[in-house]
Amino acid sequence: MAMPLLHRRDLLRLSAAGLLSGVSVPWFEALARASVGRPRGKSCILLWMDGGPSQQHTFDPKPGGQFRAAPTSVPGIRIVEQLPQLGQCMRDMVLLRSMRTEINDHYDAKYLLHTGYRRAPGFEHPAVGSIASHQLAAANSDMPAFVTIDAGYDLRLDGGRSYRNVPGYLGPQHAPLAVNDPARGLENLRAAGNDLAARLELLAAGERGFSEEYALPNVSARQAAFDRAVRLMRSPRARAFDVEAEPARMREAYGNHRFGQSCLLARRLVEAGVSFVEVFHRGWDDHDGAARNMAQRAPWLDRAMATLIRDLKDRGMLDDTLIVWMGEFGRTPGNGDGHFCNAWSTMWAGGGIRTGQVIGRTSETGRNPGSTIEDRPISAVDYMATLCLALGMNIRQDFQAPGQRPVPMVDHAAQPIRELLS
């Protein structure tokens, strides 16, 4: 369905006549509602396992490995037996088993896998969430385009400094809105004091006077942003930030774990029109071996992700919502005690891509199975290009960085994984 989109200037004009006047104008409300929907386009839930999850303890088990492989709902595809619910969702999932990304340092790898670029001195590339905000989000939505959710950590906090999503040259309006705790939702969303209406009324007259005296774009932009914030506070959509509003049964289904509740919050946000949600869970840098830690993580991970896939499907949202599970690299074949960027796995689900398949293959035999790629190596730029394409972006475009320097959205050398895209 095509959404009637308002021209930015019109909306600013409307806004001047809108909330701050203290009067509700029905046609304004109607137009504003029409304009805030996300135009048909995809959204993405990025599940980021910070520190580097082990592929052999998740989606690329090997004969003789620490975790046994089990069949899934797709004949011929096997993942570890510790993830049975995900195994049942295999028809909606794709395993990318041949990631080759060249960087084994935590922070540099996080940067590379979030931006598609190596870190360069004196320069910040935009994170993929900010790119999605720039490319996919409707202007003037009453919901933010890019939200990050801190899902905490379980065992201990290692894996280096967290990547901080930056919008770089796309501009601060594409910075993420951060939820620090899924149980608390968006900070400052509720009014302090009980006289908000009276204070807003007191404010409105002065604002009107100022915007007449200073009829300038930045002044109207500020008043529009203020209106958006008030609209968000009053919007039924803002309830999306509140997982408590979800039926107990559903909260239970996602699991009583901060990661599960973060996945639930992500689903609620996407449903309310957010384009890109990054849920990050920290502490996956298993230098003492992955088996024991993964055995502890598997139950809540399996439950949350499988529920997320099923829930989106039940709501008819799975085709429009791409789920991406990954870290900055994998772990050394065998016990997984080291960083490993030569042959590791990520998992995608939904998003209208060709699911129920595996991309790439790592070695099954030899002294150290899984240490080499035998088919279709995927570089970081290939990966980024595929992700942007899967979300419906035109990847052959340049952004303008400071110094009149054109920077491609994705390196032009990228070879997207065509067999993934329908």
Place this chain on the structure above:
Amino acid sequence: MTLNRSLFLVLGALTIAVTPPGASAQEPLFERDVLPVLTKQCLGCHGGLRQKGGLDMRTMALLLKGGKHGPAAKAGDADGSLLWQRIASDEMPPGETKLSAAEKALIKQWIARGLATESQTAKDDDLLLAPGVKHDPRVVAAAIDKHIQQRLAALKREAAPRSDDIEFLRRVTLDLNGCVPTGQEAAAFLDSKAPDKRAQLIEKLLASPRFGEQLGRTWREWICPPELPSDMNGGAQPHKQAFGFGDWIGKQITKGATWDKIVRDVLTVDGQIKDNPHVIFYSLVGEGGKATPDGSARATASFFLGVQMQCAQCHDDPYRNWAQNEFWALAAFFGRTQGDFNTVTDGKAPPNMSKRGPKLPIAKGAEIVIPPSAFKNSGKAVQAAFLGGKSLDPAAEKPLRPLLADWVTAKDNPYFAKAFANRTWFYFFARGLVNPVDDLRELNPPSHPGLLKMLGNEFADSGFDIKHLVRSICNSEAYQRTSRASMKQDRQSIAAQTAAFGRMPVRVMTADVLYDSLRQVYGDPKLDLRADDAKGAAAMGQAAQIADPYIEFLRRFGTNEDDTTDFTHGIPQMLTMINHPRLLSGSKALDAFRKTNPTPEQTVEWLYLSTLARRPSASEREAAAKYLANSQNSYVGVLWMLVNRSEFLFVR
């Protein structure tokens, strides 16, 4: 590079060839005639916010550069110019509104006549002030105004009226002291009848240590990268050290240090951070928390010389005429500089530059070897040389940085004084005489060449006296104009008037200034606007992220340092201002004022003076009284309303 230069010459020749003498007043000019049309019709998609098709149409240089389909315009050839093709066929703009016949005719004529620009035709090279002597600031201010008046006249534009006392008081206090005036200061200035009270106020603000502090932290903002390095510090970012650097610059200014002295200290510092806070400069502009020759060279070029060399690091820069060699020749001065968060010193050997690449030959003396990260000419040795100057003796063993500092800060350095004057101008007017502020070069001429030259001369002739330059600018009529823009005025003409410095822009308070202003009106030096859950975050391993209220405030309320008129706050900032309980939970400054037993009227007046630097209007008094008549409401609600006003956040 040569290609571009010859293109420039060809364009120049064409302009001369097709412009009949004497007809220039009628000729369409880029700035005066074409840019307003482009602003209205094109810049929405090809401007600051968006650059569809890679095309940015804001300046002549950008038009010539064009987008992914090539240059937008060819001098003298309308039919061969993409700009004309697209608008003639109504392919552009894509919306329902197309260019009018008159607008089309104008653009066609402008292209056909050779893309004439105001800056080519203006003859304002007359400096108005003799170089070689320091002038009285009032004389400099008058010369500034004459330059601007000449340009406005050429553009056939009027200047906006003088600001009223309220606008001026609030603006100059925010600009020079980084904080709103107190209620008492505001009342004293507004009530003063002294004819020279503006000049007096400027002197008072310049004499305050807050002047140095504000300029110091402004430079810190310019120099610090958006994400500070942390590799050297167990993951914690060097915020404290960066603040220490800003404070250090501020203290130097307060002590009366001149700009050449400050820059010399930065360029030659050697030792520990505990004695020399400016040591951090090198690791801030380096990589991974360590000094690098290329990082130091880039920063020296950008901040102290006003030239961009980042492109030349890896290849010859066709837009800026810098050869890759020239970049590395500058970097060679820092070839042996080793630095981290704690120390900077010149070692015997260069720092290891061969990371992630083949082993490189060791550089000798004053030379540097281009590292593999440059992807062109890696492994080539380059001799230290001053920009556009002679090389150093290859065997030179003496410390190199002092030699560079001598050259950079010399009175006749072609860049140094202009670069500072241009940045300072940008600080006040939200627009440099050259933009971007660090892009001084032939193909990117200043909007007011004579003015920039004059300010550079005056700054150098005053011995790089920072306060002299600031005093001269603030005393000019240009700085003291109103920023008011009524709805009746045409947006384009307002924008053009502002760009020509005929009207002051309305800027957004930086995070530092907003924080200090809030702290002052709430009487709370430790004002904490973090979320409740953030306060326990240190225990959750996020110490460096959100453990400090000041740092977190700066991160949240950061503004666009390249365009200080750009309003960048979004929902998180708005929600913080609207709903954070702290902003409704009382003000010690207000409590102190209430101890003097003022009337309710006087309290409301004090609140207005302390935030907006003015007294409330009759209707504002009435509205506040009505609000306060409800026994549930209190003065802090009025204060909340005032700090949530656009009038509070903007520097008008």
